[in-house]
Amino acid sequence: MVIRFKPYTRVTLNKETREVLINRPLIDGNVGQIFDLTDIGIEVIEMIGNSSYEDIMSKVSRNNPNSKDEIKEIISFLFNENYIEVLGEVITDPALALYSRIIPLWAELESGGTDRNEIQRRLMTKKIAVIGCGTIGASIIAKLTSMGVQNYVLIDSDVVEETNLTRQPLFSLQDIGNKKTSVLKQFISDRILNAYVKTYDLYVENISDLTIINDVDLIISSGDGPNLDKIVNNYAEQHQKSVCFAAAYNGHNGKVLPLYLPGKSHTIECINNYLQDDNRFTGTHKNMNDFIISTVPYIGEMIGSIATAEIIKFLTGQIEPFLINKVLFVNISKYEVSIVEIPENWKGCSCSYKMVKSI
Known part of the structure; x- marks a missing residue:
């Protein structure tokens, strides 16, 4: 069987410098790793993609006597690092054909008997609570639905208003006056097979309001109530629930928590x-105009996309989210991105994380 590099793995061979750059996008980001190569290594890299293990071993060892151990070591390393696979060994499950363009993305995350099909199935079985179905909440719902997530609890007391249409593309003129949760339930049902969506016309004011989400795998807090994040935070601590506190925006600035x-x-x-x-x-805020803080659609979509990427990493269970104890700030004017990392034991920390780390 032919050995090939895994889908989406970037491989750049430079024979002049005798180096190869190998990059797995989800694991390595844009960096990847550069490896020095011997003549044997160059031949092995060149043959991967159109040759079987036996063919590589036969041809390279014929050109380089006493090289079999090195060939075995190179190929074993590439397999162990999830750089290569045997063509046809993992085939997309026909039942998952709808996601055939997504499933190859999970190839680099395969490990311990968990293949790309299983990772996709895992995503599809997760139950997500979304508290607040406005700009960020709806953006995340759209993207999770496209990735195959089919089980939701949607919580929001708002109806679609005319001004929502400038920032929330899932809503239309025909939806004005309808419950946001009902419109989004229909969107999910129109996009995905076997969707299960429960909706609640509810403005969350107390922890007791959240008993309806006791069985979810992840909470997305994307509402705009003054105490919502604190209520969700307290609930999550008490019930050991993971939470995406989504993001925030103000004009052309965005923040992903x-x-x-x-x-x-x-x-x-x-x-x-x-x-x-x-x-x-520091100082006193002097611009106290009574306008309603909002944003432009591309900021909402940008920070919604970044938040979704972190959620997907978490839901796969195969890779740790990057923004753990990190806050990402985005300014669209100059395309500036900055990250603030919260130290484990900063002086003002009084949360349970500090206590866990001190044990």
Whole structure:
């Protein structure tokens, strides 16, 4: 059987410098790793993609006597690092044909008997609660649905208003006056087979309001209530639930908050306190106009996409989200991106994460 590099793995061979760059996008980001090559290594890399293990062993060892051990070592290393696979060994399950363009993305995450089909099935079985179905919540729902997530609890008391249409592309003129949760339920059902969506016309004001989501795998807090994040934070700590506190925006600026993972990260209250404590410039806010803070559609989509990427990493169970205890700031004017990392034991931390780390 032919050995090939896994889908989406980038391989750049430079024979002059005798080096190869191998990059797995989800694991390595844009960096990858550069390896020095011998003549044997160059031949092995060149043959991968159109030759079987036996063919590589036969041809390379014929050109380079006493090279079989090195060939075995190179190919074994490439397999162990999830760089290569045997063509035809993993075939997309016909039942997952709808996601045939997505499933190859999971190839680099395969490990311990968990193949790309199983990773996709895992995504499809997760149950997600979305509290707040506006700009960010709807953006995340659209993307998770496209990835195959089919089980949702949608919580929001709002109806679609005319001004929503400038930032929330899932809503139309015909939806004005309808419940946002009902419109999004229909969107999900129109996009995905076997969708199961429960909706609640509810404005969350107390922890007791959240008993309806006791069985979810992840909570997305994307509403705009003044105490919502604190209520969700307290509920998550009590019930050991993971939370995506989604994001925030103001005009052309966006902020993506980290996932809250019990025992692995600071609480949202602790993070907000750190950001306030770390403020480089302090003073009194003087622009007290009564306009409603909003944004432009591309900011909402950008930060919704980044938040979704972190959620997908978490849901696969195969790769750790990047924004754990990190807050990402985006400014669209100059395409500036910055990250603030919250230390494990910063002086103002009083959350359970500090206690866990001190044990």
